[in-house]
Amino acid sequence: MNILCIGAGYVGGPTMAMIALKCPAVKVTVVDINAARIAAWQSDTLPIYEPGLQEVVSACLGRNLFFSTDVDSAIAAADMIFVSVNTPTKTFGQGAGRAADLQYWEKTARQILANSKSDKIVVEKSTLPVRTAAAMQRILDSGGGDVKFEVLSNPEFLAEGTAIKDLQNPDRVLIGGHDTDAGRRAVAALVGVYAHWVPRERILTSNVWSSELSKLAANAFLAQRVSSINALSALCEATEADVSEVSRAIGMDSRIGAKFLNASVGFGGSCFKKDILNLVYLCETYGLTEVAAYWQQVVSMNDYQQDRFVRNMLGRMFNTVSGKRIALFGFAFKKDTGDTRESPAIRIARQLVEERAQVVIHDPKALANAKVDLRDLGDLVQYEPDPYVAAEGAHAIALMTEWDCYATLDYQRIYDRMMKPASLFDGRNRLDHAALYKLGFNVYCIGKTALSHL
Numbered sequence: 102m103n104i105l106c107i108g109a110g111y112v113g114g115p116t117m118a119m120i121a122l123k124c125p126a127v128k129v130t131v132v133d134i135n136a137a138r139i140a141a142w143q144s145d146t147l148p149i150y151e152p153g154l155q156e157v158v159s160a161c162l163g164r165n166l167f168f169s170t171d172v173d174s175a176i177a178a179a180d181m182i183f184v185s186v187n188t189p190t191k192t193f194g195q196g197a198g199r200a201a202d203l204q205y206w207e208k209t210a211r212q213i214l215a216n217s218k219s220d221k222i223v224v225e226k227s228t229l230p231v232r233t234a235a236a237m238q239r240i241l242d243s244g245g246g247d248v249k250f251e252v253l254s255n256p257e258f259l260a261e262g263t264a265i266k267d268l269q270n271p272d273r274v275l276i277g278g279h280d281t282d283a284g285r286r287a288v289a290a291l292v293g294v295y296a297h298w299v300p301r302e303r304i305l306t307s308n309v310w311s312s313e314l315s316k317l318a319a320n321a322f323l324a325q326r327v328s329s330i331n332a333l334s335a336l337c338e339a340t341e342a343d344v345s346e347v348s349r350a351i352g353m354d355s356r357i358g359a360k361f362l363n364a365s366v367g368f369g370g371s372c373f374k375k376d377i378l379n380l381v382y383l384c385e386t387y388g389l390t391e392v393a394a395y396w397q398q399v400v401s402m403n404d405y406q407q408d409r410f411v412r413n414m415l416g417r418m419f420n421t422v423s424g425k426r427i428a429l430f431g432f433a434f435k436k437d438t439g440d441t442r443e444s445p446a447i448r449i450a451r452q453l454v455e456e457r458a459q460v461v462i463h464d465p466k467a468l469a470n471a472k473v474d475l476r477d478l479g480d481l482v483q484y485e486p487d488p489y490v491a492a493e494g495a496h497a498i499a500l501m502t503e504w505d506c507y508a509t510l511d512y513q514r515i516y517d518r519m520m521k522p523a524s525l526f527d528g529r530n531r532l533d534h535a536a537l538y539k540l541g542f543n544v545y546c547i548g549k550t551a552l553s554h555l
């Protein structure tokens with residue numbers, strides 16, 4: 102069997118590497134129009150940082166895992182084609198700022214049609230609006246030739262930073278297909294691929310639309326939990342309740358569960374905001390105004406949390422940060438990834454620069470992406486590979502990402518070289534607040550009473 106994946110990004114790359122690892126008899130090819138990305142996948146410096154990924158790629162590369170930019174020939178040779186191209190939020194025209202931009206996806210559909218001389222199973226891997234598979238099917242069927250296409254939806258649920266673990270041991274694999282003979286055969290073929298390593302009871306099948314909607318719904322539910330606890334964090338700060346204690350107490354209710362209840366500076370990542378906006382747009386399209394407003398609030402709360410963080414910094418620093426050096430510890434949207442898409446640190450860095458602070462950014466893996474995100478700010482932002490240098494002479498440190506390395510820094514050394522009073526804003530509630538306070542820091546956390554010497 103020949104499997105092809107179009108799009109060698111955060112989803113396509115790791116997913117195909119895992120399929121190649123677990124199915125040695127299957128030939129897996131990954132193509133992309135970005136030649137630099139394809140070259141990087143075949144080098145010692147992969148285009149994305151993901152713990153454990155290099156080992157998986159190295160084990161299969163050249164054996165049954167291949168990377169290429171020759172999209173047309175790869176389509177012709179494939180039996181099953183995963184489509185994993187980017188579907189960002191539209192920036193223009195109708196639905197701008199909310200609907201998914203389907204231009205890359207439609208180009209791919211037409212390219213598959215143009216280069217197919219044998220029947221294909223086409224698998225949607227990108228997150229797409231509900232009913233996109235049906236549109237894909239119509240484009241593929243518009244050729245009028247003898248070649249038959251069967252479109253499946255197989256959303257990816259991996260999280261960055263834990264992608265290899267998630268792929269190796271998924272909570273579930275979801276495959277949506279049509280309830281026809283050809284549809285059932287295609288679903289069975291894809292089930293057969295995952296059954297190499299995923300227990301059969303964790304491979305769910307459904308109709309195509311349920312599968313598409315489940316992906317949006319899963320991300321909306323996860324993001325909603327973060328926004329819910331973040332909403333309560335504001336109330337905790339006002340009432341002297343402690344958000345960690347509240348999380349613990351509610352998380353032990355087995356109906357609620359303990360995961361995704363960490364109050365933070367806000368959620369980021371390429372999926373949560375995009376998928377919720379997509380869901381909102383979909384609801385509006387179907388005239389479901391109240392449903393749309395309900396989900397929109399999850400995104401609004403996330404913006405509020407980030408703005409509130411900066412407002413708090415300003416207030417605690419005597420209502421001015423003009424000319425003050427502020428070190429941002431972390432820029433990635435979460436730990437163990439170099440990805441900065443929708444990272445709260447972007448919005449916060451920009452607001453601090455607007456307030457004329459001297460922003461210095463440290464991150465163990467995301468500095469290159471940070472420079473791209475903030476390139477229009479030029480010299481107004483500094484990028485520093487050493488956290489001690491970043492904090493030297495600073496009035497404040499703000500923890501943006503919960504990288505483990507920040508918990509083990511020598512904060513006495515840092516404190517000694519900072520301006521006084523030295524403030525520490527923990528946007529992830531990950532540092533030892535009592536110890537930092539004892540060193541002399543004024544410590545401000547999310548959803549907890551401030552520990553201040555002032």
Ligand code: UDX
Nearest residue numbers: 257258259260261361362363365368369370372434435
């Ligand atoms: C998410 C989904 O988890 C995954 O299933 C889907 O395939 C893609 O989108 P990802 O965006 O990679 O994955 O990371 P995730 O671990 O979900 O974190 C998203 C954001 O929420 C991060 O910024 C994280 O820091 C934040 N978060 C998460 C919190 O602020 N608090 C929490 O308790 C959990």
Ligand code: ADP
Nearest residue numbers: 108109110111112113133134135185186187205
């Ligand atoms: P995701 O996080 O969903 O994986 P990425 O942006 O990381 O998204 O990856 C999507 C990849 O798809 C990019 O590397 C992009 O170059 C690639 N891509 C977009 N359009 C096409 C196309 N028509 N043919 C091949 N690759 C494409």
